[in-house]
Amino acid sequence: MSPATTLTRDSRLAIGPLRLDVPVILAPMAGITNTAYRRLCREYGAGHGADKMLYVSEMITSRALVERTPESLRLITHHESETPRSIQLYGTDPKTMAEAVTMLVAEDRADHIDMNFGCPVPKVTRKGGGAALPWKTDLFRAIVEAAVGAAGSIPVTVKMRKGIDDDHLTYLEAARAAEGAGVAAVALHARTAAKFYSGHADWAAIATLKETITSIPVLGNGDIWSADDALRMVEETGCDGVVVGRGCLGRPWLFGDLAAAFRARYGEISEAEALEARAHPPLGVVATALRRHTELLVDFFDGEERACRDVRKHVGWYFKGYPVGHEVRAALAMVTSLAEMDDLLATLDPTIEYPGVDAEGPRGRAGTPKRPALPNNWLESRTLDQPGRAELAGAELEHSGG
Numbered sequence: 001m002s003p004a005t006t007l008t009r010d011s012r013l014a015i016g017p018l019r020l021d022v023p024v025i026l027a028p029m030a031g032i033t034n035t036a037y038r039r040l041c042r043e044y045g046a047g048h049g050a051d052k053m054l055y056v057s058e059m060i061t062s063r064a065l066v067e068r069t070p071e072s073l074r075l076i077t078h079h080e081s082e083t084p085r086s087i088q089l090y091g092t093d094p095k096t097m098a099e100a101v102t103m104l105v106a107e108d109r110a111d112h113i114d115m116n117f118g119c120p121v122p123k124v125t126r127k128g129g130g131a132a133l134p135w136k137t138d139l140f141r142a143i144v145e146a147a148v149g150a151a152g153s154i155p156v157t158v159k160m161r162k163g164i165d166d167d168h169l170t171y172l173e174a175a176r177a178a179e180g181a182g183v184a185a186v187a188l189h190a191r192t193a194a195k196f197y198s199g200h201a202d203w204a205a206i207a208t209l210k211e212t213i214t215s216i217p218v219l220g221n222g223d224i225w226s227a228d229d230a231l232r233m234v235e236e237t238g239c240d241g242v243v244v245g246r247g248c249l250g251r252p253w254l255f256g257d258l259a260a261a262f263r264a265r266y267g268e269i270s271e272a273e274a275l276e277a278r279a280h281p282p283l284g285v286v287a288t289a290l291r292r293h294t295e296l297l298v299d300f301f302d303g304e305e306r307a308c309r310d311v312r313k314h315v316g317w318y319f320k321g322y323p324v325g326h327e328v329r330a331a332l333a334m335v336t337s338l339a340e341m342d343d344l345l346a347t348l349d350p351t352i353e354y355p356g357v358d359a360e361g362p363r364g365r366a367g368t369p370k371r372p373a374l375p376n377n378w379l380e381s382r383t384l385d386q387p388g389r390a391e392l393a394g395a396e397l398e399h400s401g402g
Contacts, residue, residue: 013217013241015054015112016155016184018084022262023241024230024255025187026055026248027159027221028088028114031313033058035079036296040289041248042082045255048263048277053255054086059116062091062100076109084111088159090119092129092139094146101150110154115147117160117174120193126373131161131193134170136384137177144181155184159221159243162205164372165194168379171205175213187219187243196367197246207237219243225361227254227261227278246364250317252289253279283322284350290318290332294341308335321358324348 013023026033026041038055045053057075064072078085087110091097097115104110117140119130134140148156158178163169175186188209190201201222210218217240220233225247233242248254257278264274281289293314297307312333319329328344335341 015157015217017153018054018112018155019052020054020241021052022259023219023234024053024258024262025086025219025241025243026053026255027243027245028056028059028116029245030058031310032249034075034297034300035077035082036293036300036307037252038082039079039296040293041252041255043292044252044279044289045259048256048259052084053259054084054112055082056086056088056112056114059088059090059119062089062093062097065089065100065103066096076104078109086110086112086114088114088116089147090116090129091143092127092133094139094142097143098146098150101147101154101156105150105152105154112155112157113147113151114157114159114187115144117158118189120161120196120372122373125164125193126375128375128378132164132372132374132378134160134174135164135168135378135382137173137382139384140174141177141181144178144183148182156182157185157187157219158183159187159189161189162192162202164374164379165192171209172212175209175218179213179216183216185217185219185240186213187221189221189243189245191222193372195369197364198366198369203233203237206233206239210238210240217241221245223247223362225363227257230258231261231265246362249363250314250320251279251363252293253281280354280356282350282354283324283348283352286318286322287345287348287350290314291338291341291345294338298338304337308337308341317363320363321355321360323352323355 013020026038033056041055060072060075065076076087087104089097089100091100101113104113117131117134121130124130125132144158160171160174162171171188178186188206190203190205191197203220206218206220219241220237220239221243224230224233224242224244230242230244233239244254244258260269260274260277263269264271290311294307294311297310298304301307301310315329315332328347331344332341335344
């Protein structure tokens with residue numbers, strides 16, 4: 001490892017005043033990283049010496065928060081076991097963003113605030129939001145400065161993509177602006193909006209960003225499917241920490257793997273102990289995790305039926321690679337109660353061993369490269385004109401991803 005990436009017990013990742021046990025952050029994912037899933041990932045990370053990581057909430061729009069919509073208030077509510085509390089905000093107006101951050105600080109609802117400038121969803125970029133927004137340098141800088149100014153001692157970070165497409169990259173200029181505005185760290189998903197989640201993340205861009213931004217931590221995101229991938233990203237790019245998204249879908253124990261792997265690099269445990277701690281769960285352990293996830297969703301949604309509906313999208317991720325028949329999978333995707341789920345899980349053979357590579361690797365929808373949807377004439381100028389401001393009025397939709 002290069003001197004910039006040598007890990008010691010005294011070189012913990014610091015996000016402002018927060019010092020993390022291991023340099024790992026759960027990425028915000030729409031419809032995924034609610035309180036239930038964050039608690040589940042914490043449970044599987046704890047016991048491996050990683051009691052303090054950042055587990056970021058689903059994206060919450062600043063406008064909805066200022067308007068105090070019931071759903072936004074529910075999404076920013078953390079369980080008492082969650083600390084530090086991390087919330088991601090999305091917005092396109094500096095004034096509204098400042099008001100949202102002021103609210104979070106005044107009501108003591110967060111210990112860390114992340115800002116989303118990486119969403120590639122067409123409904124957002126078509127209005128100039130998400131990954132399209134950093135193209136307008138004046139607006140980007142104003143939003144970040146407004147958030148940092150309102151946050152006080154609460155650290156603010158920025159998550160972005162490389163840019164709109166390969167001909168319209170924004171990440172270096174945006175990161176310099178964010179650094180100048182006083183953010184505590186910048187995170188890069190090393191794909192453009194045009195790539196969506198397809199192909200391979202460009203880790204070389206993370207290395208370039210690390211060489212460019214020197215006063216605050218640089219975090220890497222993209223294609224971390226295992227603890228080995230995380231270590232390799234740090235080694236190859238020099239980044240100060242990793243942001244893990246789709247790699248943990250159906251695999252909450254990945255955070256235990258990550259904790260063990262990094263603790264070995266810190267010299268706290270041996271490489272042999274780290275390898276022994278890696279999860280290779282038999283089918284019974286996977287079924288237990290799915291059941292626990294559903295229990296936590298029942299608590300989150302305050303009802304079994306909605307919880308069972310929500311967990312359906314996770315079934316395929318949990319059982320990826322395991323010999324669980326189509327009929328059982330389909331039935332699990334239709335359960336309406338924990339009792340029904342228990343009956344179905346009882347039909348599985350808990351002793352079936354971990355299937356190895358078949359259960360590993362990419363998961364989640366990758367999509368295909370596509371021309372990003374943008375407002376009319378968006379690329380003609382790096383500054384925001386009045387028609388562009390009108391386009392942004394509809395950008396704050398409940399979409400996420402980055």
